[in-house]
Amino acid sequence: MIIDTHCHLNDEIFDNDREIIIKRFEEDNIQSAFVVGTNLETCKSAMELATKYQNLYAIVGMYPEYANEYDDEFEKYLESILSNPKVVAVGEIGLDFHTEGFNQQQQEEIFARQIKLAHKFGLPLSIHTREAFDRTLAVLKENKQYLHGGSIHCFSGSPEIAKEFIKLGFKLGFGGVCTFKNAKKTVDTLKAIDVKDILLETDAPYLAPVPHRGERNEPKYTNLVLDKIAEIKEIDKTVLEQSILNNTKTTFERCKM
Secondary structure (H helix, E strand, C coil): CCEEEECCCCCCHHCCCCCHHHHHHHHHHHHHHHHCCCCCCHHHHHHHHHHHCCCCEEEECHHHHHHHCCCCHHHHHHHHHHCCCCCCEEEEEEEECCCCCCCCHHHHHHHHHHHHHHHCCCCCCEEEEEHHHHHHHHHHHHHHHCCEEEEEEEEEEEEHHHHHHHCEEEEECCHHHHCCCCCCHHHHHHHHCCCCHEEECCCCCCCCCCCCCCCCCHHHHHHHHHHHHHHHHCCCCHHHHHHHHHHHHHHHCCCCC
């Protein structure tokens, strides 16, 4: 069975068939999925889904592009839910220097603040990093004493960068991108790292794998990602599946399914 460690089933694009997708998990070889919040509204909807469905868990935090929305009120909200057993990590937090006009100082301050908050509850992190690998690593190293592992979401860096995150105790999340024809760097990284450092994810509804690229993504497509990684690493699919399941449960200790 597979755990989708990063998806956005709380997105409105799933409003018409969300329940059907979730009820189909078992036949789709999905054990559970982690629903991610990126601001107050989506953290609340992630919590609602995790509370309603046994096979869903929540990851909650403030996305870097929304750093200006992080305030004492939001932090109090996080503190009120982080002890809930259905919350498996703090995220999707980190740094994103892609969008014009980003505030680097603010993003780094809010990133560090949430790292410390996660530490208070002994929780791992789900980290978003885009065009910011060096500074993401720097902030993590500056706060190394507060880290409890976690996932580098949608990892797209080089094998060298991958190993730096792994040294800090993180696993690397891989999704549909590894199936793309132009994903040479991702393939090189998968070849270079150990199976014990790999997690599966979709980022649904985004980044659907081949042959569904450009369509709406959903948790069942983690099976296609698993197939591709097994091919890249030349390893038996069943063995890989069990290894990654073990990685997930070790990294996200509150996931009991």
